[in-house]
Amino acid sequence: MRTPSRRRPRALLAAAAAGTLLAPLLSGCWAGAGGAGSGGDAINVLMVNNPQMVELQKLTAAHFTKETGIKVNFTVLPENDVRDKISQDFANQAGQYDVATLSNYEIPIYARNGWLHEMDSYVAKDSAYDEQDILKPMRQSLTADDGKLYGQPFYGESSFLMYRKDVFAEKGLTMPAHPTWEQVAKLAAEVDGAKRGMRGICLRGLPGWGEVMAPLTTVVNTFGGTWFDKDWKARLNSPEFEKATKFYVDLVRKHGESGAAQSGFAECLNNTTQGKVAMWYDATSAAGSLESADSPVKGKIGYAPAPVEKTKSSGWLYTWAWGIQDASRNPDKAWKFVSWASGKEYEQLVGEKVGWSDVPAGKRASTYTNADYVKEAAAFQEMTRDAIEGARPKAPGVQPRPAPGIQFVGIPEFTDLGTKVSQEISAAIAGRQSVESALKKSQQLAEQISEEYEGR
Incomplete structure (x- = not known):
């Protein structure tokens, strides 16, 4: 443009x-x-x-x-x-x-x-x-x-991983200094049920381009996927995008919070504050609330960088x-x-x-x-x-991008596209459809944007 x-x-x-x-x-x-x-x-x-x-x-x-x-x-x-x-x-x-x-x-x-x-x-x-x-x-x-x-x-x-230090200590677990998503998934299974009513991890599932799509897109980036390649070809049906989405959906369905498909930032904050989850991947701004004077978990939370797979960092900005x-x-x-x-x-x-x-x-x-x-x-x-300074808004993945953005694509159409795709992903988290079905529909939506931008 x-x-x-x-x-x-x-x-x-x-x-x-x-x-x-x-x-x-x-x-x-x-x-x-x-x-x-x-x-x-x-x-x-x-x-x-x-x-x-x-x-x-x-x-x-x-x-x-x-x-x-x-x-x-x-x-x-x-x-x-x-x-x-x-x-x-x-x-x-x-x-x-x-x-x-x-x-x-x-x-x-x-x-x-x-x-x-x-x-x-x-x-x-x-x-x-x-x-x-x-x-x-x-x-x-x-x-x-x-x-x-x-x-x-x-x-x-930016975004990072928050976890209950006391729960990890009781289970004899150690959070890696720079965790991968595969390590986080194993840890989520270990701490799931560590206390009565406690789930392994909280991940957003609530529809919205700024809700579930924010953390999920950082996972897609570090798994090697992208919404669009440098030539504006839609890539939501690529193996990398599908692998990342399946990983995210499976993790939250197996070890995530109750009612994950209706959980956004606010719900995960409440779940973490109330001791209902042992880990939470989300915004760094959440830490202020978790460490406030009246927080029941003040002093109990540890912090680790946003988990990665193929990239050195993956936190949003x-x-x-x-x-x-x-x-x-x-x-x-x-x-x-x-x-x-x-x-x-x-x-x-x-x-x-x-x-x-x-x-x-x-x-x-x-x-x-x-x-x-x-x-x-x-x-x-x-x-x-460290999370903010490590963020890479112009190169958040493993391939060149046609527009800036880590947890979003910096084009006007993304608010509408991201919201529609989020609805499909949330339906997969709720068990109403498969990830393959969700991404097939999402790819068709993204291809409409590709038609507008290809050749520019």
Whole structure:
């Protein structure tokens, strides 16, 4: 796909938003933007309602606004709702919102369509921000095809394996320093039933491109598979993709949590916290909850790198980041907010006012040399940083890829394709169909995307 110039006529943007290529990003209902537009000494920020974002909202007036005189009007919505509203406002370049929370999936796509304001010019003038302190994989994932930065991370995550140290000790088992998936499967069988009602491992089975497909795709990568080869040929029916999927489905059916087909991140977190599973492969961000003061498993959890087979690493890479709309009436003030919200000063503020375990980590190298943070997050901070720094978003497997992404394929159509494929995989986990049947249907869906991209 060619990279268009950053500024495009609004009519073309509206047409693109309505087109097939962008339909998956723009699906969902939207009632229109409400409230007053930004301007003067105010900016509008649209963001997801994650706990750390809500904390940011509470701290902004007394600190950022007091220091800069810039008022911030927040609109805070659940993830699916906020994605829909952001896509509508940014696609039409309505300018209602100056800043929005976007992930490393959306930012390169939005930048390619001229919806975002580049940030290199601001970074160059803002020496206090210290762009080089941002972990390299994060910088790379928020850089578009034109080589420019279009986002700054608020927090980041990779994935790793969490396990009950006490249960392993009781069974005389040792977690390898760098486990393979075959080793994990054997360990899951050993610890299955170690305590009453405890299963060997928790793996997501809930439908969703960001639910079951996130961990499963990392397994596919390290088993040698890929969604598409470098020429955009769909490869979901390849031996490697099938082997990985069968392995994942068999493991969760034999030794996984109860109701696996309805289990996502939240359910696995609850299962692990409540002692219902001995292992869990998922986001590094989960560790903060497992090690919180009121967690029943605090101090009982060990952490290991994401399991591998044919690759050296396999952890995913994800960040909630800030993007500035190209049509913003106040891009300079918007940058001041982004610089503050993603800066070292804000992390220090959260650590002192809220607690170091609540710091939006996973984005800055300096976080992992901060003595207060390191002490609070001692159980997992080093493993988390290693996982993020070891992530390879442009080369996560054993073959060249046509688009970036580890647990996703960085094209607009993936939200729809990934969701439909996830439904087939979840049905296999539930025992309603075979993996072969699920992948046969999934391959047909992926081939429709191949037809759009082949030859580009």
